[in-house]
Amino acid sequence: MFAEARLNDGTRALIWDLRPGDREAVREGFEQLSEETRFHRFLAAVPHLTDTMLDHLVDEVDGVDHVAIALVVLDADGTGVPAGVARMIRYSEQRDAADVAVTVIDQFQRRGVATALLGELMRRRPVGIRRLVTTVTADNAASLAMLRRLGPTVAEPAGPNRLDVVVELPSDGGPGGEPGAGSQVEARAAAEDEIL
Numbered sequence: 001m002f003a004e005a006r007l008n009d010g011t012r013a014l015i016w017d018l019r020p021g022d023r024e025a026v027r028e029g030f031e032q033l034s035e036e037t038r039f040h041r042f043l044a045a046v047p048h049l050t051d052t053m054l055d056h057l058v059d060e061v062d063g064v065d066h067v068a069i070a071l072v073v074l075d076a077d078g079t080g081v082p083a084g085v086a087r088m089i090r091y092s093e094q095r096d097a098a099d100v101a102v103t104v105i106d107q108f109q110r111r112g113v114a115t116a117l118l119g120e121l122m123r124r125r126p127v128g129i130r131r132l133v134t135t136v137t138a139d140n141a142a143s144l145a146m147l148r149r150l151g152p153t154v155a156e157p158a159g160p161n162r163l164d165v166v167v168e169l170p171s172d173g174g175p176g177g178e179p180g181a182g183s184q185v186e187a188r189a190a191a192e193d194e195i196l
């Protein structure tokens with residue numbers, strides 16, 4: 001299932017569900033990230049994704065409690081260049097709440113990739129999710145800006161350089177409309193390289 005998207009400058013992009021076959025692409029995409037981006041994503045220094053982490057990030061995506069999508073930017077000749085991944089994971093002990101994580105390869109940051117991913121993620125979010133509960137580093141202005149756009153947000157200190165963040169989601173599926181309402185295209189992007 002694919003959706004079309006546009007970055008801030010009008011560049012075309014495609015978004016699709018992450019699949020088990022994307023495991024190596026996720027591993028390779030991670031290798032492209034700066035140390036700062038890795039730290040902001042995982043709240044720790046992570047030199048490489050381990051097989052256990054990849055099991056969680058790729059193989060455990062079930063489309064029900066764990067939804068993950070990837071975005072490729074289409075270059076001038078229509079080739080897909082992987083740019084970012086977003087995911088939402090339902091908490092087992094809080095069935096109407098989910099963690100959210102977005103990672104954009106450094107060279108594509110500040111171009112609207114996360115905004116496009118989150119718009120689509122809201123439409124595909126696990127059924128029954130009413131709020132997002134996550135932790136970010138206190139200096140992660142980009143993440144806080146991104147989360148605040150999704151709905152009323154409360155951020156509270158949670159230790160050194162940590163904020164616990166709760167976002168109440170609008171009942172209509174958030175920016176872009178009802179869950180599942182994303183526009184579909186027929187072809188998968190030629191994303192031969194790497195995603196994360």
Ligand SMILES: CC(C)(COP(=O)(O)OP(=O)(O)OC[C@H]1O[C@@H](n2cnc3c(N)ncnc32)[C@H](O)[C@@H]1OP(=O)(O)O)[C@@H](O)C(=O)NCCC(=O)NCCS
Pocket residue numbers: 036037038040041100101102103104105108109110111112113114115116136140141142143145146149
């Ligand atoms: C956070 C992140 C996903 C944002 O991705 P992005 O594609 O650059 O974001 P966008 O271009 O869609 O911008 C989203 C918002 O963040 C703001 N933003 C982006 N980068 C920013 C920065 N470095 N400083 C301040 N604000 C920033 C944008 O202005 C925009 O806010 P607005 O809608 O109020 O204008 C990206 O910086 C990233 O991958 N960071 C490392 C991993 C991470 O922190 N993930 C989030 C926690 S899991």
